[in-house]
């Protein structure tokens with residue numbers, strides 16, 4: 574295990590954050606419940622023991638513990654950032670005609686649309702995410718992919734790549750997502766070229782990141798859209814409230830209500846075992862542990878965030894805290 578507090582890769586010594594991260598890592602590393610995602614064959618190969626926690630503050634400090642340099646595919650955490658890009662590409666009003674902001678209370682891959690509007694419920698579940706991905710502007714598939722890779726670069730501060738094995742694995746087994754896309758095509762919620770939209774969706778999910786990247790991406794949202802390390806603007810600040818609102822109400826799927834109640838900060842999980850959580854104005858949190866609970870959320874990740882929220886007083890409605 575390694576633990577460091579870094580500012581632009583300079584060790585700056587211990588802090589209360591370092592101690593808390595170290596404690597949580599040693600407390601939960603032996604927890605062996607849950608199972609890695611298997612429905613995408615390539616994901617089933619991951620080492621279940623990998624575990625890392627990282628905090629990036631809005632003033633550019635990074636605290637990390639465990640396997641924080643280990644790369645994995647970002648999976649559904651991508652939905653947050655692609656939603657932001659769709660908002661920038663089309664504006665709030667138009668995006669709202671294609672995807673709602675209502676929690677489903679259902680699993681992330683439920684094949685359901687809102688009965689009246691025929692929209693997918695929200696951009697954090699698969700149906701809504703495929704719809705937002707289909708909105709990404711660009712002249713052809715390559716330009717659209719390059720625009721998403723460029724978007725990731727702004728949030729992370731380095732170039733990122735698609736893991737081709739995971740992409741092709743999901744592309745050849747993603748029949749549920751294909752069915753969802755056909756249903757939305759039937760109701761005019763996405764345009765004709767659904768195979769291209771699905772490819773881009775599978776590619777955005779297959780981008781390789783590490784736990785530190787997750788924390789910096791979350792910290793960028795916490796810092797009004799500006800990457801706190803590179804100082805580059807990643808997304809227009811006028812869309813931060815849209816992004817954080819849907820993360821808060823829908824980001825943890827059919828656990829979103831309990832998450833909001835107990836942990837109380839906007840978050841998003843992925844079947845890779847990653848979770849990001851955003852404390853507005855203060856910090857971004859990234860956790861990575863591939864053992865998932867029945868809802869597809871990282872088991873250790875949920876426990877770590879719950880305890881971090883309690884120990885650091887992060888719940889947005891904590892009376893002793895922010896207001």
Ligand code: DON
Nearest residue numbers: 648649681778842843844869
């Ligand atoms: O659509 C899928 O199945 C994946 N590429 C992403 C799913 C995911 O991460 C759901 N999160 N818990």
